[in-house]
Amino acid sequence: xxxxxxxxxxxxxxxxxxxxxxxxxxAAFGLVxxxxxxxxxxxxxxxxxxxxxxxxxxxPILLIGIGQSYVLITGNIDxxxxxxxxxxxxxxxxxxxxGMNPWVAVAVTLICCLIVGVLNxxxxxxxNLPPFIATLxxxxxxxxxxxxxxxxxxxxxxxxxxxxxxxxxYYGRLGGLFNTIWISLALWLVFNFILxxxxxGRHIYATGSNKxxxxxxxxxxxxxxxxxxxxxxxxxxVVGLIVCATSGMGTMDAxxxxxxxxxxxxxxxxxxxxxxxxLLLGTVMGASIWxxxxxxxxxxxxxxxxxxxxxxxxxVVSVLLDVVVRSEKRRRKRERxxxxxx
Amino acid sequence: MSEYIVELEGVGKSFAGIRALDDVSLNLKSGxxxxxxxxxxxxxxxxxxxxxxxxxxxxGIIRVxxxxxxxxxxxxxxxxxxxxxxxxxxxxxxLTVAENIFLGRELLRSGMxxxxxxxxxxxxxxxxxxxxxxxxxxxGTLPISKQQMVEIAKALSTNARILVMDEPTSALTSKEINxxxxxxxxxxxxxxxxIYISHRLEELQHIVDRVTILRDGKYIATTRFCDTTMAxxxxxxxxxEIKEKFPRVETPLGRTILRVKxxxxxxxxxxxxFELREGEIVGVAGLMGAGRTEMTRAxxxxxxxxxxEILLDERPxxxxxxxxxxxxxxxxxxxxxxxxxxxxxxxxxxxxxxPNLDILKGALSTVNSRGEREMVERTVKNLSIxxxxxxxxxxxxxxxxxxxxxxxxxxxxxxxxxxxxxxxxGIDVAAKAEIYHLMNDLKTRGLGVLFISSEMPEILGxxxxxxVMCDGRVTGEFPAGTATQEKILExxxxxxxxxxxxxxx
Ligand SMILES: Nc1ncnc2c1ncn2[C@@H]1O[C@H](COP(=O)(O)OP(=O)(O)OP(=O)(O)O)[C@@H](O)[C@H]1O
Ligand SMILES: [Mg+2]
Numbered sequence: 001x002x003x004x005x006x007x008x009x010x011x012x013x014x015x016x017x018x019x020x021x022x023x024x025x026x027a028a029f030g031l032v033x034x035x036x037x038x039x040x041x042x043x044x045x046x047x048x049x050x051x052x053x054x055x056x057x058x059x060p061i062l063l064i065g066i067g068q069s070y071v072l073i074t075g076n077i078d079x080x081x082x083x084x085x086x087x088x089x090x091x092x093x094x095x096x097x098x099g100m101n102p103w104v105a106v107a108v109t110l111i112c113c114l115i116v117g118v119l120n121x122x123x124x125x126x127x128n129l130p131p132f133i134a135t136l137x138x139x140x141x142x143x144x145x146x147x148x149x150x151x152x153x154x155x156x157x158x159x160x161x162x163x164x165x166x167x168x169x170y171y172g173r174l175g176g177l178f179n180t181i182w183i184s185l186a187l188w189l190v191f192n193f194i195l196x197x198x199x200x201g202r203h204i205y206a207t208g209s210n211k212x213x214x215x216x217x218x219x220x221x222x223x224x225x226x227x228x229x230x231x232x233x234x235x236x237x238v239v240g241l242i243v244c245a246t247s248g249m250g251t252m253d254a255x256x257x258x259x260x261x262x263x264x265x266x267x268x269x270x271x272x273x274x275x276x277x278x279l280l281l282g283t284v285m286g287a288s289i290w291x292x293x294x295x296x297x298x299x300x301x302x303x304x305x306x307x308x309x310x311x312x313x314x315x316v317v318s319v320l321l322d323v324v325v326r327s328e329k330r331r332r333k334r335e336r337x338x339x340x341x342x
Numbered sequence: 343m344s345e346y347i348v349e350l351e352g353v354g355k356s357f358a359g360i361r362a363l364d365d366v367s368l369n370l371k372s373g374x375x376x377x378x379x380x381x382x383x384x385x386x387x388x389x390x391x392x393x394x395x396x397x398x399x400x401x402g403i404i405r406v407x408x409x410x411x412x413x414x415x416x417x418x419x420x421x422x423x424x425x426x427x428x429x430x431x432x433x434x435x436x437l438t439v440a441e442n443i444f445l446g447r448e449l450l451r452s453g454m455x456x457x458x459x460x461x462x463x464x465x466x467x468x469x470x471x472x473x474x475x476x477x478x479x480x481x482g483t484l485p486i487s488k489q490q491m492v493e494i495a496k497a498l499s500t501n502a503r504i505l506v507m508d509e510p511t512s513a514l515t516s517k518e519i520n521x522x523x524x525x526x527x528x529x530x531x532x533x534x535x536x537i538y539i540s541h542r543l544e545e546l547q548h549i550v551d552r553v554t555i556l557r558d559g560k561y562i563a564t565t566r567f568c569d570t571t572m573a574x575x576x577x578x579x580x581x582x583e584i585k586e587k588f589p590r591v592e593t594p595l596g597r598t599i600l601r602v603k604x605x606x607x608x609x610x611x612x613x614x615x616f617e618l619r620e621g622e623i624v625g626v627a628g629l630m631g632a633g634r635t636e637m638t639r640a641x642x643x644x645x646x647x648x649x650x651e652i653l654l655d656e657r658p659x660x661x662x663x664x665x666x667x668x669x670x671x672x673x674x675x676x677x678x679x680x681x682x683x684x685x686x687x688x689x690x691x692x693x694x695x696x697p698n699l700d701i702l703k704g705a706l707s708t709v710n711s712r713g714e715r716e717m718v719e720r721t722v723k724n725l726s727i728x729x730x731x732x733x734x735x736x737x738x739x740x741x742x743x744x745x746x747x748x749x750x751x752x753x754x755x756x757x758x759x760x761x762x763x764x765x766x767x768g769i770d771v772a773a774k775a776e777i778y779h780l781m782n783d784l785k786t787r788g789l790g791v792l793f794i795s796s797e798m799p800e801i802l803g804x805x806x807x808x809x810v811m812c813d814g815r816v817t818g819e820f821p822a823g824t825a826t827q828e829k830i831l832e833x834x835x836x837x838x839x840x841x842x843x844x845x846x847x
Binding site: 201 | 396416417420428432433434435436437441442445446447448450453454455496
């Protein structure tokens with residue numbers, strides 16, 4: 001009779017246990033509630049114009065969230081995200097002000113960012129540096145590069161030659177939505193596909209869940225970790241380009257603190273900072289909650305300071321909720337374990 | 343091609359200057375089960391890790407199917423058809439059963455993961471093994487014994503021709519062990535070669551054809567199982583004879599030390615009452631889910647209690663956290679050494695000192711390093727822990743020596759009651775005997791000893807009084823003299839009636 005409990009959980013239970021679907025649903029509920037509250041407080045919240053703006057605010061947070069989620073799922077962290085955003089912004093802007101074709105500049109920028117990603121991956125996976133330290137180093141380096149490319153000045157305007165670039169990354173629209181939104185959506189689809197449907201994605205989860213077990217099963221954990229850092233670098237690069245296109249110039253402190261916003265978007269969406277668990281669907285929820293709070297509180301007239309405090313509280317509470325749920329799970333697991341042995 | 347599918351010749355391996363293996367040879371034929379035996383730290387796991395490509399050998403030759411292999415890697419081993427089930431569970435707990443089984447060799451359909459196919463194939467493997475688990479269950483939600491079965495399924499699903507099982511049964515239930523033996527026999531009949539490592543010597547008769555014995559990293563002997571006796575095997579392993587399997591000392595019963603009344607903690611501990619007296623070892627027997635571990639955890643303050651009274655030497659105790667229990671003189675030797683027993687990334691010295699820092703306090707609350715060193719030396723000597731140096735990480739010890747370390751760190755301090763939860767799991771015959779002697783010694787010193795075990799012969803052989811638990815309740819109690827396996831089993835299966843009628847107890 002006591003064996004009944006050690007049987008496999010129900011189908012639905014299994015579905016929800018996998019990858020943390022439960023937290024995604026919780027976050028989705030939270031998002032709906034927030035939208036309803038802000039909608040009631042301020043009917044303009046749901047106006048077409050605001051929704052468009054809101055989505056455009058969410059897009060970059062979603063992108064860096066995707067990158068950080070990849071890295072968190074491998075059981076690591078990427079602190080260099082914000083600096084890579086800044087580096088991407090400054091490198092591309094500097095090249096464009098020097099008269100380089102914008103698309104060539106974009107390609108060069110992408111390569112620079114990928115180098116940082118590969119470096120992160122090598123330091124962490126190959127040389128076993130603690131990810132916090134390794135990416136703290138590259139964070140400082142990338143910020144330094146952002147400062148040095150234009151001799152410690154923000155750049156001038158990237159000029160009329162870059163109108164096509166600005167149109168593509170910022171103010172252009174397709175089907176009524178800003179391009180920025182389409183770009184992040186497209187990248188989300190690609191990276192979500194990779195994470196959920198390909199062998200690389202599976203290896204990323206396995207690496208984060210139990211690196212040694214993955215290695216013994218023939219998974220190349222160095223490759224999977226490096227790939228995750230490269231995804232993060234690509235996402236940060238695109239955000240840097242968006243920032244550049246938005247302001248029409250390069251700013252040295254672009255992307256400041258973004259690495260932590262990315263952590264927030266990930267964990268609100270249920271990505272575990274301990275690795276092995278999380279869904280990019282959750283990152284969408286996390287980034288949206290972030291954006292809705294920013295936007296809604298702004299609408300409600302709350303000053304920046306209050307916005308910061310509210311968002312900080314949300315981050316802590318969402319993770320706290322998760323911890324409480326998990327410790328209950330752990331308790332049940334132990335009970336089952338005791339049952340398993342006679 | 344020679345008659346052997348695996349030949350290891352003169353294999354040597356050192357860790358930081360300490361010889362773990364010295365000129366060891368081993369041969370495996372196809373269609374046989376070879377038992378690899380030896381004390382804790384004899385080098386069994388190390389040898390198998392060399393065969394599996396996880397460690398590289400310093401010297402020696404490896405031949406697989408007659409082919410000499412220069413550089414063995416996990417990947418190469420897999421290609422050669424070698425599958426190793428390691429002593430420590432190695433699963434990605436966040437992934438599902440099927441995902442774990444196919445990890446590293448996922449099935450693809452037009453470049454995408456083919457989860458449907460993998461689930462179907464995993465279900466086939468599981469049903470061949472008689473394991474009742476859905477392939478899309480997340481591994482972390484399974485009990486340890488089921489996880490172990492998944493690990494076995496994973497190894498078998500590779501269609502390996504050479505299978506290494508490093509203590510596969512230490513976490514399994516008796517039904518699962520039977521299923522496993524069934525599988526082993528059928529694999530053997532299909533021509534696979536199986537190397538089987540276990541400290542449960544009584545298992546061997548069911549499956550084993552030949553035995554190879556190691557001692558202190560050296561090769562001792564290989565014999566056919568039917569040509570040898572258990573006594574011979576043991577003396578080869580230990581280097582001397584073990585006279586009594588279950589040494590027993592008689593001591594007069596004294597005062598009651600610990601009295602537990604109506605202890606309740608969740609579903610797993612319901613109204614448990616018992617007492618512990620001077621001069622006796624109380625054994626706790628039971629089946630799956632009997633709540634024994636839960637009971638000790640609640641008693642020790644590791645889990646919250648819902649109610650109940652605890653009296654130590656007739657004084658009521660309030661135990662809300664482990665520190666309360668330790669201060670009162672109750673210590674717990676937990677069953678899961680990796681998770682609850684040791685800080686595996688700390689050194690042996692630090693592990694021994696950790697619960698005893700109050701004793702080792704020097705001036706200004708620093709740790710008295712001389713006292714610490716002496717304590718470690720004493721512990722290592724008393725329990726004959728096999729180590730190269732007390733500064734090595736606890737997880738570099740062999741499995742059985744880790745277990746001894748968990749016991750040792752508590753025995754280094756003064757206490758009144760010790761709760762042993764499966765103290766002999768995964769340790770060799772000689773070390774088992776040492777633990778029994780130790781318990782007897784504690785008993786004669788008038789300390790309270792509570793001893794949980796799932797091995798019937800052991801509990802019948804050592805305990806003076808046996809409590810049987812089932813479904814979180816105490817369902818029986820026998821003095822050692824009158825207890826039998828049948829009686830214990832009868833009580834251990836006395837589940838509550840589904841209608842809610844209490845079973846007569
Ligand atoms: N990674 C390591 N670093 C240092 N020493 C090690 C390492 N692995 C094993 N050893 C040492 O090698 C010796 C053999 O260990 P091994 O794990 O092979 O023993 P075993 O026969 O499997 O024992 P058990 O039955 O307890 O599992 C031990 O003395 C152990 O301390
Ligand atoms: Mg071993």
